[in-house]
Amino acid sequence: MQIRTPEFKESARIALHDVGLQKALGNVKNGFPGKRAAAMARLPEFDALRDQARDVKNHVIAHLDLYLEQFEAKVLENGGHVHWCRTSEDARQTILKICREQNARTVTKGKSMVTEEINLNEFLEQNGIQPIETDLGEYIIQLRGEHPSHIIAPAIHLNLEDVADTFHAHHHTPRSVDPKVLMQEARERLREKFAAADVGITGANFLVAETGSSIIVTNEGNGDLTQILPNTHIVVTSIEKVVPTLEDMTLFLRLLARSATGQECSVYNTLSTGGRRPGDQDGPENFHVVLVDNGRSDMVGNDFQDMLRCIRCAACMNHCPVYGAVGGHSYGWVYPGPMGSVLTPQMIGIEQGALLPNASTFCGKCESVCPVHIPLPKLMRHWREKEFEKHLTPRTARWGLGGWAFMARRPALYRKFSALSNAALRLMAGKKGYIRKIPMVGAWTDWRDMPAPSGKTFMQQWQEKQRSGH
Amino acid sequence: MNETIINQTTAKAPVVGLFVTCLADLYRPEIAFATVKLLELAGCKVEVPEQQTCCGQPAFNSGDRQTTADIARQTIEAFDGFEYIVAPSGSCIGMLHHYPELFERNDPWFERAMSLKSRAFEITQFLVDVIDFTAIESRFSGHVTYHDSCAGLRELGVKQQPRTLLQQLPGVKLTELVDSEVCCGFGGTFCVKYPDISNRMVSDKSTNIANTGADTLLGGDLGCLLNMAGKLKREGIRVDVRHVVELLADMTSQPPLASSSYDLATKV
Structure with a gap:
């Protein structure tokens, strides 16, 4: 996937004027937060579970090597294969090799953000293998040649009319805006694909070290058909998904569904523990787990380690006013919203990713809804520190900050400067209580008036009062 | 609160x-x-x-830790010896609460930063939670709504305190703002770094404010209030914008934000 993060501001500007997108984003703001709040209210121990989940994740990160090795040993014991992939390229080559061994022509796919991260679909196509997305949202955007705009609702940027147009164009059926009809169309087409696929690829929401299982949660059941019907099942996932036990997994499942969609539990919770055993009625012959690192092991022990707790519920973006204004595609790479603003610079570099951690008012809503207490504003601030250290901050901002900092460390000078600014602003305002346009501060006055100071600075007035003895 | 007990027993005015x-x-x-x-x-x-001078937040949120630490040391020294540090801003007090993050634990400044943090309060929080003073009197009467500024709300837990105080004023009718806890789009330098996004956020906020039917918008952070007052003025929405302490202290004779006495005269 082409990195368009450096164009964030321009993309955001276009997104703000996209009427259809703005309508669709209303569904995020008016849907997910209310559902999450209701689900939370029904579970009094929700906050206690969040603390527990944070602690489990911290424990796992501190012993990541041990749990991953335990997981690997169990997968091997169950007759499966584990592939350790340091980079996206390693992962792509590994997956291609497995597909080639099966002479695969088509691959069905369950929803997976890690496969987006490693740009798998494009790579498979280039190598003559057709990937078919089977999650309804993913299916729709694949037809449209788009990428997900949200990590759990990939087509959330679209309206019903868009889907109707897309299906009409690609399915060559009469245009319908009836969701049931559209769903049926997708279902019929996907059934054929499920049956014909040579390989099924899914992600994993969690990996269970004690059993060597991976689990996916879906609401459509497409993941089950993807992994059970083909002869080969490849789980493509990342190393931080491992949890110690099945019991730990259930803790995270309780938090995940509620945080994500406000459901008590996702509709399908499907565990895969190895391939088909002798006597099993169904299941794939071959079971592979591709463990992608892609910079994650570098995060262990660095400023961004807390981010490894993320369970990809999307609560942060569902509640983010910036995401809600500009949508996921504006972020210009795989992961949008606050979690993306922390992960993206780690994966594509701060040089290309710096606009994202800056695109936050630090309102703190994301942190307040995170099921594993990731201090997202703090992590975004750490990226700003890296940006500052590397002198990547735009020059005008740097000079402005430098000038201000010089005065802020000199109280007497600072007071003089404040008095001067105060007088200048009052002069500009004249008799009005506000200023319509201030040169060089167009970013403010293009959109809003600048209230004028009501009088001299407090410090001036306070000192006058002190001198006159009140 | 413990502090109240201490104050009563020592019968000394807290400084x-x-x-x-x-x-x-x-x-x-x-x-x-x-x-x-x-x-x-x-x-x-x-x-x-x-x-x-300033709490240092512009430097902190721009990634300049060195300057932030310099300003933090200056502020810590300025407020050495005070029992309490109080500000009419959740955002600036929230910044003072960040100071310990700037120093290593074995740095003597860390302890001093922790001390400052334990003594620093936003004004409504101080009145209600610390010294339990709610005997507010004000001649103000009107229909108000309230915006919960993010830093005060989520870093300090300021939510009920201003409402508790406003309830003491018989002339005040409070209508809660839809999405009162959603950011207004100010965000310090955010509003000039991402003006389009900031504008969308403050536009949404203005619409919600207008929909309350209130005559006055109150809040506890001037940054947010400047943003909202500027937007309401630009859009021609006639809502007075004031900091909540102006009402609580019965000091509403001066024109609201972004207005002048001239405006008030023509409004009547």
């Missing part, structure tokens, strides 16, 4: 250092005077240390 905040200093001194008045009504002795 409060006022952290003026740059924006109140520059734009609206009345907010700082109202804060002084409230603190004095609550039985405190108020001083204004001269060595204070």
Whole structure:
């Protein structure tokens, strides 16, 4: 996937004027937060579970090597294969090799953000293998040649009319805006694909070290058909998904569904523990787990380690006013919203990713809804520190900050400067209580008036009062 | 609270250092005077240390830790010896609460930063939670709504305190704002770094404010209030914008934000 993060501001500007997108984003703001709040209210121990989940994740990160090795040993014991992939390229080559061994022509796919991260679909196509997305949202955007705009609702940027147009164009059926009809169309087409696929690829929401299982949660059941019907099942996932036990997994499942969609539990919770055993009625012959690192092991022990707790519920973006204004595609790479603003610079570099951690008012809503207490504003601030250290901050901002900092460390000078600014602003305002346009501060006055100071600075007035003895 | 007990037993007026905040200093001194008045009504002795400037938040949120630490040390020294540090801003007090993050644990400044943090309060939080002073009197009467500024709300837990105080005023009718806890789009330098996005956020906020039917918008952070007042003025939505302490201290004779006495005269 082409990195368009450096164009964030321009993309955001276009997104703000996209009427259809703005309508669709209303569904995020008016849907997910209310559902999450209701689900939370029904579970009094929700906050206690969040603390527990944070602690489990911290424990796992501190012993990541041990749990991953335990997981690997169990997968091997169950007759499966584990592939350790340091980079996206390693992962792509590994997956291609497995597909080639099966002479695969088509691959069905369950929803997976890690496969987006490693740009798998494009790579498979280039190598003559057709990937078919089977999650309804993913299916729709694949037809449209788009990428997900949200990590759990990939087509959330679209309206019903868009889907109707897309299906009409690609399915060559009469245009319908009836969701049931559209769903049926997708279902019929996907059934054929499920049956014909040579390989099924899914992600994993969690990996269970004690059993060597991976689990996916879906609401459509497409993941089950993807992994059970083909002869080969490849789980493509990342190393931080491992949890110690099945019991730990259930803790995270309780938090995940509620945080994500406000459901008590996702509709399908499907565990895969190895391939088909002798006597099993169904299941794939071959079971592979591709463990992608892609910079994650570098995060262990660095400023961004807390981010490894993320369970990809999307609560942060569902509640983010910036995401809600500009949508996921504006972020210009795989992961949008606050979690993306922390992960993206780690994966594509701060040089290309710096606009994202800056695109936050630090309102703190994301942190307040995170099921594993990731201090997202703090992590975004750490990226700003890296940006500052590397002198990547735009020059005008740097000079402005430098000038201000010089005065802020000199109280007497600072007071003089404040008095001067105060007088200048009052002069500009004249008799009005506000200023319509201030040169060089167009970013403010293009959109809003600048209230004028009501009088001299407090410090001036306070000192006058002190001198006159009140 | 423990502090109340201590104050009663020692029967000594607590000495409060006022952290003026740059924006109140520059734009609206009345907010700082109202804060002084409230603190004095609550039985405190108020001083204004001269060595204070800004809390350092612009540097902190721009990734400049060195400057932030310099300013933090300056602020810590300025408020050395004060029992309490109070400001009419959740955002600036929230920044003071970040100071310990700037120093290594074995640095002597870490302990001093922790001490400052334990003594620093936003004004409504201080009145309600710390010294339990709610005997507010104000002649103000009107229909108000309230915006919960993010830093005060989520970093300090300021939510009920201003409402508790406003309830003491018989002339005030409060209509809660839809999405009162959603950011107004100010965000310090955010509003000039991402003006389009900021504008969308403050536009949504203005619409919600207008929909309450209130005559006055209140809040506890001047940054957010400047943003909202500027937007309401530009859109021609006639809602007075004031810091909550102006009402609580019965100091509403000056025109609201982004207005002048001239405006008031023509409005009647």
